[in-house]
Amino acid sequence: MSASSYLPPPQVPDANWALFLDIDGTLLEHAEHPDAVVVGERLRTLLVELETKLDGALAFITGRSISVADRLFKPLRLRAAGLYGLEHRLEMNGPVLAASEPADIAALAQEIEAELGVANVYVERKGPILAIHTRAAPHLLPRATQLVEEALKHLPKGYRVLAGNAGVELMPLQAAKGAAIRRFMDLPAFVGKQPIFLGDDTSDEPGFDTVNEMGGLSVRIGPPRQTSARYALSSVDQALAWLAESTGQKGDARWSSLSA
Numbered sequence: 709m710s711a712s713s714y715l716p717p718p719q720v721p722d723a724n725w726a727l728f729l730d731i732d733g734t735l736l737e738h739a740e741h742p743d744a745v746v747v748g749e750r751l752r753t754l755l756v757e758l759e760t761k762l763d764g765a766l767a768f769i770t771g772r773s774i775s776v777a778d779r780l781f782k783p784l785r786l787r788a789a790g791l792y793g794l795e796h797r798l799e800m801n802g803p804v805l806a807a808s809e810p811a812d813i814a815a816l817a818q819e820i821e822a823e824l825g826v827a828n829v830y831v832e833r834k835g836p837i838l839a840i841h842t843r844a845a846p847h848l849l850p851r852a853t854q855l856v857e858e859a860l861k862h863l864p865k866g867y868r869v870l871a872g873n874a875g876v877e878l879m880p881l882q883a884a885k886g887a888a889i890r891r892f893m894d895l896p897a898f899v900g901k902q903p904i905f906l907g908d909d910t911s912d913e914p915g916f917d918t919v920n921e922m923g924g925l926s927v928r929i930g931p932p933r934q935t936s937a938r939y940a941l942s943s944v945d946q947a948l949a950w951l952a953e954s955t956g957q958k959g960d961a962r963w964s965s966l967s968a
C-alpha cells in the first residue's frame with residue numbers, strides 16, 4: 709500500500725479477533741539503548757485487559773528474545789514469539805521453546821564487538837541472531853552492515869542480513885514473523901479467529917502479508933511509507949490509544965506519555 713492510501717483501522721478487537729503485537733516502535737517508544745525502554749504500569753494493565761477480552765488470543769511477535777520481553781513486562785509472561793519466531797511461548801506463563809547461540813555466531817559476535825564495541829555500538833547477542841545497534845553512532849552503520857555481510861560468506865548457508873531500526877541484524881532464514889503468526893493461529897485459543905497484527909518495521913512486513921492473506925487486519929505504526937499494511941496509526945501513542953479504546957477506555961492521543 710502506498711503511503712498516500714493509509715487508513716486508520718476500524719475499532720474492532722472483540723472476542724472474535726486474535727491480536728499480535730510487535731513491541732519496539734509499536735507498544736514502546738524507541739530509546740537510545742535496547743535496555744533503556746520504559747514499560748509503564750498502564751500498558752501492563754491494558755495488555756492484561758486485552759488478553760482477557762480476547763479469551764487468550766493475544767501474543768507478542770517480536771525480534772527480542774522472550775527472556776528479555778519477560779524482563780521488560782515483568783510480572784507478565786504473555787504468549788510470545790521471540791527472535792522473529794525462532795522461539796515461542798505458546799501458553800501464558802508456559803515454558804519457552806528457546807533458541808541457543810551456535811559457536812560460529814558467538815565467535816562472530818566477539819569479532820564484531822572487538823572492532824565496533826568500543827564506539828557506542830551495542831552488539832546484542834540473541835542466540836542465533838546478532839543485532840548490531842548503531843543508534844548512538846549512526847556513522848558506524850555502514851561498517852556494521854559490511855561486517856555482517858562479509859560474515860555471511862563464511863557462515864553455513866541459511867542466514868541473511870536484515871536492516872534493523874538504527875542497526876542491522878544477522879539471522880537464520882527461518883526467522884520470520886509471518887510464520888510465527890501462522891503457528892499461533894493453529895492453537896485452540898486462536899483457531900477460527902481473525903488475526904490483527906500491529907508492527908512498525910521492515911521485519912514486520914511478512915507479518916502484514918500473512919494477516920492480509922488470512923483476511924485479517926494489518927496495521928503499521930509510524931509515519932507513512934511503503935508497506936503491505938492496509939491500515940496505519942501514526943505513532944506509539946496512537947496505537948496504544950486505539951488498543952485502549954477497544955477495552956472501553958476513552959481515546960487519549962498522549963496515551964504512552966501518560967502511562968509510566
Ligand SMILES: O=P(O)(O)OC[C@H]1O[C@H](O[C@H]2O[C@H](CO)[C@@H](O)[C@H](O)[C@H]2O)[C@H](O)[C@@H](O)[C@@H]1O
Pocket residue numbers: 730731732733734737738739740741742743745769770771772773832834839841842843872873874875909911
Ligand atoms: O520486533 P520488535 O519487538 O519491534 O523488536 C525489534 C528490535 O527491538 C530492539 O531494538 C530496537 O529498539 C531499541 C529500543 O528502542 C533501540 O535502541 C534499537 O535501536 C532498535 O533497533 C531490540 O533490541 C532488538 O533485539 C529487536 O530486534
Ligand SMILES: [Mg+2]
Pocket residue numbers: 730731732733734907908909
Ligand atoms: Mg518493532
